Amino acid sequence: MLSPALNRLVEAFRRLPGIGPKTALRLVYYVLSMEEAEVEGMARALVEARRRVKQCTSCRNLTEEETCSICRDPRRDTSIVCVVQEPRDIPVIEKSGEFRGHYFVLHGALSPVEGRGPAELKIPLLLQWLEKEQIKEMIIATNPNVEGDATAYYLAETVRPLGLRITRIGFGLPVGGDLEYADELTMKRALEARREML
């Protein structure tokens, strides 16, 4: 019942994650209410983001330059590297203010089913870097799930011969969370990760 151009836009929005048919339709009606120049700006932003953004040749973070702003920053500690699954994990860690080293982005976790092995995650590139740059510690910040755990153990085993400190971020109850609502696996990890208080 929608006109062809509207149907195409509904389909375009539905391709985005978390956007179902109803939300897509709401967005389409909103786009129709926008100024034409604003819609053109939005379209340009889409195409340019996709075209300009590429992977940092050093750490595989997203960047529009040859290397990312973190790799270029001379104030960052070059002796410590934090390995994350996705570029979107970096802002989360940066916001904590607890880490001033470099990152390495795997762009996924090991998954034989989806055809992601060590080569796809560019783990050889990471090893090369760890050796060349005299890194003292590698913090593994893969996700706390089956794939993230497997990737963490694989990384730890692979990097072990280099003799540097290998850690993984702590798991437990989220701050401000309610113990009552903690799932059993989080509770299990929180108990395992208990520390002396006095």
Place this chain on the structure above:
Amino acid sequence: MLSPALNRLVEAFRRLPGIGPKTALRLVYYVLSMEEAEVEGMARALVEARRRVKQCTSCRNLTEEETCSICRDPRRDTSIVCVVQEPRDIPVIEKSGEFRGHYFVLHGALSPVEGRGPAELKIPLLLQWLEKEQIKEMIIATNPNVEGDATAYYLAETVRPLGLRITRIGFGLPVGGDLEYADELTMKRALEARREML
């Protein structure tokens, strides 16, 4: 911390309704994972929908032609018109299968605060149509809220001299809804709208 092109795309997504900073960021990362051709197709769909879609000269529904598909359909009943606030209300009514007449889209409700009077809602155009086309019934399907109610009463008073049947869609409990969760205004309307069963 994001690159300029990414920031521009985050801002573009945030302009859409219901999309906050976190969702915008998630969409941006998704766009980066798409094929470049697919992103270009999405950008084109945005611009073309905005450029091609205009208002039906007869009923103000959205269309890419001079008049909309409903106005052009010879099987529709031309003696009855349903007045709605927005084009998006039409599919909802169409899906019920209960209505085979024509529509008239106000593109809003009367709102002195936001500067929408009868002229802005093109009510004179509606009156002209009602007179010319020998309409027998006007169903008012504005929203069940203060602005929609005011618009409904204004329309009813304005159209009254034409001597046609003027109705408004029924209000009450939604089918499948749980009485327990009905708000007090819906419950009030549902009681007012009660009907004899036997």
